[in-house]
Amino acid sequence: MNQAREWIREARAIAVLTGAGISAESGVPTFRGPGGLWRQYSPEQLATPEAFARDPRLVWEWYDWRRCKVAGARPNAGHLALAALEEAKPRFTLITQNVDGLHDRAGSRSIIKLHGDLWTVRCTACARERRDERVPLPELPPRCECGALLRPGVVWFGEPLPAGPWEEAQRAVREADVLLVVGTSAVVYPAAGLVPLAAACGARVIECNLEETPFSAEVDKSFRGRAGELLPQLIAS
Numbered sequence: 561m562n563q564a565r566e567w568i569r570e571a572r573a574i575a576v577l578t579g580a581g582i583s584a585e586s587g588v589p590t591f592r593g594p595g596g597l598w599r600q601y602s603p604e605q606l607a608t609p610e611a612f613a614r615d616p617r618l619v620w621e622w623y624d625w626r627r628c629k630v631a632g633a634r635p636n637a638g639h640l641a642l643a644a645l646e647e648a649k650p651r652f653t654l655i656t657q658n659v660d661g662l663h664d665r666a667g668s669r670s671i672i673k674l675h676g677d678l679w680t681v682r683c684t685a686c687a688r689e690r691r692d693e694r695v696p697l698p699e700l701p702p703r704c705e706c707g708a709l710l711r712p713g714v715v716w717f718g719e720p721l722p723a724g725p726w727e728e729a730q731r732a733v734r735e736a737d738v739l740l741v742v743g744t745s746a747v748v749y750p751a752a753g754l755v756p757l758a759a760a761c762g763a764r765v766i767e768c769n770l771e772e773t774p775f776s777a778e779v780d781k782s783f784r785g786r787a788g789e790l791l792p793q794l795i796a797s
């Protein structure tokens with residue numbers, strides 16, 4: 561722990577990659593592992609354009625349920641530790657796969673959202689995007705003023721990541737002295753590819769996860785535990 565703490569203290573540029581595990585202690589279910597299934601469905605069965613085309617109401621019921629969960633949640637000690645680290649570092653980039661907005665609510669500012677935002681909706685016809693924070697949504701599936709279906713403003717399996725944020729994320733990782741990888745199973749690409757990219761570009765890679773991941777044996781330090789406990793310890797100077 562002391563060694564990793566020192567790397568973080570001495571780093572000029574820090575990048576962080578977070579996944580659903582950082583929000584678990586706030587009561588937001590992760591996608592994989594215990595509690596990961598909604599009804600009997602896995603995320604791969606619902607978070608796709610095909611699932612939405614087949615049954616938009618079912619897909620929206622899942623998102624409406626997640627939105628309700630997140631609306632009742634608060635940022636935890638892990639989110640807050642990262643917001644504090646940002647204050648202490650001149651070059652800091654938080655890259656998240658999460659769509660829940662809890663990093664924003666914790667006070668983080670430099671956030672790259674690779675998978676979009678649960679609180680935006682986008683028209684499937686006119687592509688207009690706007691914020692909608694109502695929970696629960698009054699009508700499922702919701703519709704645009706133009707009459708067409710609205711979809712969640714998130715990235716689904718089979719869809720490309722938003723080009724600008726993805727470029728920025730890769731740049732931040734290439735330039736980082738330290739990459740912190742927190743609460744992600746690191747199995748969903750291209751986001752997971754940021755971990756080997758950081759290592760190839762010379763960053764120290766530090767992982768915090770309850771369980772082992774495909775990268776645990778390769779990174780410089782891998783800690784088993786809760787993000788809300790590990791991050792405050794790692795970041796304390």
Ligand code: OAD
Pocket residue numbers: 578579580581582584585590591592593596603604607657658675715716717742743744745746747748768769770771773785786787788
């Ligand atoms: P996953 O649900 O795949 O993984 C969550 C990870 O967090 C697991 O490795 C857990 O061991 C770990 N974990 C759980 N609780 C934790 C805690 N308190 N502290 C630390 N670690 C903890 O979530 P992601 O890796 O974010 O994409 O999943 C990646 C993507 O797959 C998501 O962005 C989403 C999903 O389908 C799309 O919807 C496109």
